[in-house]
Amino acid sequence: MNETIGMFFIIVGLIFDFFGCLGLIRLPDVYNRLQASTKSVTLGTCGILFGLFLFKGFTAAGIKAILCILFILLTAPVSAHALARGAHKSGVKLWGKSVCDKYEEDKNALSKTA
Amino acid sequence: MRKSQIILFILALLIWSFLTWPPDLQHLIIGILVCGFVSFMTGDLFVKRPHRFKQFTRYLWFLYYIPLFIWECIKANIDVAYRVAHPDLPINPGIVKVKTTLKSDTALTFLANSITLTPGTMSVDIDEENGFLYIHWIDVKDKDIQKATEIIVKIFEDVLRRIFE
Numbered sequence: 001m002n003e004t005i006g007m008f009f010i011i012v013g014l015i016f017d018f019f020g021c022l023g024l025i026r027l028p029d030v031y032n033r034l035q036a037s038t039k040s041v042t043l044g045t046c047g048i049l050f051g052l053f054l055f056k057g058f059t060a061a062g063i064k065a066i067l068c069i070l071f072i073l074l075t076a077p078v079s080a081h082a083l084a085r086g087a088h089k090s091g092v093k094l095w096g097k098s099v100c101d102k103y104e105e106d107k108n109a110l111s112k113t114a
Numbered sequence: 115m116r117k118s119q120i121i122l123f124i125l126a127l128l129i130w131s132f133l134t135w136p137p138d139l140q141h142l143i144i145g146i147l148v149c150g151f152v153s154f155m156t157g158d159l160f161v162k163r164p165h166r167f168k169q170f171t172r173y174l175w176f177l178y179y180i181p182l183f184i185w186e187c188i189k190a191n192i193d194v195a196y197r198v199a200h201p202d203l204p205i206n207p208g209i210v211k212v213k214t215t216l217k218s219d220t221a222l223t224f225l226a227n228s229i230t231l232t233p234g235t236m237s238v239d240i241d242e243e244n245g246f247l248y249i250h251w252i253d254v255k256d257k258d259i260q261k262a263t264e265i266i267v268k269i270f271e272d273v274l275r276r277i278f279e
Contacts, residue, residue, distance in 0.1 A: 020194075027198070028205075031250045040194055059135070060135050063135040081230060094207065097206075103211070103238060106211070
């Protein structure tokens with residue numbers, strides 16, 4: 001029973017990982033690509049690890065899988081945030097059809113007053 | 115030993131014993147020695163206000179936050195999968211500015227992380243002094259600060275204030 005549910009989690013995780021990779025190819029600019037890759041790959045990888053935990057139970061490998069889920073959830077958004085901020089600071093433009101960029105406006109306002 | 119050092123010691127030992135599962139004496143002794151040293155050196159850097167760990171309602175709110183977060187995370191993934199798989203690529207991206215009333219570092223970190231993992235939004239930068247967050251939104255519904263705040267931040271802000279502030 002546990003193995004069936006674990007298999008289900010692993011397959012769902014793989015599907016989400018696939019959509020993350022597809023987004024990495026299809027979406028137009030850095031920020032959109034980061035969105036797709038961060039969200040889908042985080043949940044997809046967590047799904048795979050949770051499936052592994054259901055397979056292994058409370059053994060050495062299973063507990064380590066749970067710890068990995070915890071650390072992925074804590075670190076993946078931070079790294080995405082660092083990448084997006086770094087890209088914006090070094091002048092990577094948003095996609096041409098983007099609606100607004102309040103960050104750019106505020107940065108310009110700051111540099112004019114300074 | 116100060117309180118903050120004791121809390122860090124317990125947390126570090128817990129993670130160490132999970133890493134070396136199943137527990138045995140050898141690993142436990144090494145863990146106690148190393149965790150003792152680390153928490154003695156860096157205890158007051160990690161935990162700033164140790165009395166908060168004793169307030170029980172914070173843990174209950176944290177238990178409420180976990181399913182909320184998982185639910186939002188699943189919604190976010192279905193949303194992204196839909197946008198990516200759709201042949202016309204229905205996106206409408208932009209960076210908006212939202213306001214938050216949270217102050218402490220931990221609460222802001224958790225808020226930014228939660229925003230990144232919830233539907234269509236990703237935090238780009240934070241202005242700690244004025245309490246502004248710059249959010250990249252894959253489908254901009256409203257450019258106004260107030261309305262964007264209501265849509266993006268409101269879900270988590272109350273819960274996180276009860277946990278960390």
